[in-house]
Amino acid sequence: MTESKFNNSPPVLFVGAGPGDPELITIKGLKALQAADVVVYAGSLVNPALLSELKPGAVAHDSAPLTLEEVIAIMSRAVAAGMRVVRLHTGDPSVYGAIQEQMEALDALGISYAVIPGVTAAFAAAAGLRQELTLPEVSQTVILTRVEGRTPVPEKEQLRRIAALGATVCLYLSVSMMEKVVEELLAGGSYTPSTPAAVVSRASWEDERIVEGTLADIAGKVSAAGISRQALIIVGEVLKARSEGVAEKSKLYDRNFEHGYRGRG
Incomplete structure (x- = not known):
């Protein structure tokens, strides 16, 4: 401009x-x-x-x-x-x-x-983790939300209801309530204690910190790290891809997949 x-x-x-x-x-x-x-x-x-x-x-x-x-x-x-x-x-x-x-x-x-517009913390956190939030056959949905605290959340958007989808969830303004976050996520029925989770504190700042674990241990790890504010929580099976690899590749660059800019052959 x-x-x-x-x-x-x-x-x-x-x-x-x-x-x-x-x-x-x-x-x-x-x-x-x-x-x-x-x-x-x-x-x-x-x-x-x-x-x-x-x-x-x-x-x-x-x-x-x-x-x-x-x-x-x-x-x-x-x-x-x-x-x-x-x-x-x-x-x-x-x-x-x-x-x-x-x-x-x-x-x-x-x-x-x-x-x-600007770059939101969820995407900076994903960059810090070097993690794609949407993977074929794993998750094609990213939810930006928060757990209920001093600011109420509509009943239909309670975290346990959202967690029932099993999608990739990015939680803002919730790291000070990690135990409640974990409890609500597990109550949804789709995630399990082994579901991977990550917390990125001050994403993209020079003092950025990353804590990784599962829903079974992430609350304790975050507490031990002394992280209580300015952090983004990411939960979902996509986080396993960094250690286990991507089972299903995107069709976008598949040699057998035709689209408007690339025909077969």
Whole structure:
């Protein structure tokens, strides 16, 4: 996004900062950040190295101690003064980003906005594990969810119900409740104590840590590692592929599989 394109964009841009590594912000997101006059960022989660990209004179506000009303007030005042605003969220703003309430508040004020997506933690964790989340004949479904804690989960989305599918599950905001996570996953009836599980702490950050095990021992391993926040949990049979190999190969590159870009022969 060039400076001129930014001038023609809505005055507020919600930007996904990526999971931690400052180089994992998108090019478009970085250019928006570099052109911003005011940035409101999630200080407890966004890598502070990204703030070095701000242009001279730009003002940054850490949203960690702020209420929704205070965040909206900062953005609306900036827009009224003709400034460009970036609301910088960790990962991708659409996943546990609490942006819907902010967008509704901006709608009420008649302030236009757009969203620039980012790399979410589940994909950074998979990269750290060097693991594909979808494998033929193993799992073709990836579920992004969380276990119920202080924030309730709809009854139909209780973890044990989701676990009944036996798909690849990526759990956010749940590592502090590992024993409950394991209990709920096993209650679904598809996973067993031998189902592989992995926990990636601070995925893509320089201090990233990975703990691997099974549902039988992952809670104890995570406790021993002292991991209690900013971690992504991945559970599913796909994790066995790294040690046992892929039994069924993808048809995409099969010499006998025809598609629009490759005929037989």
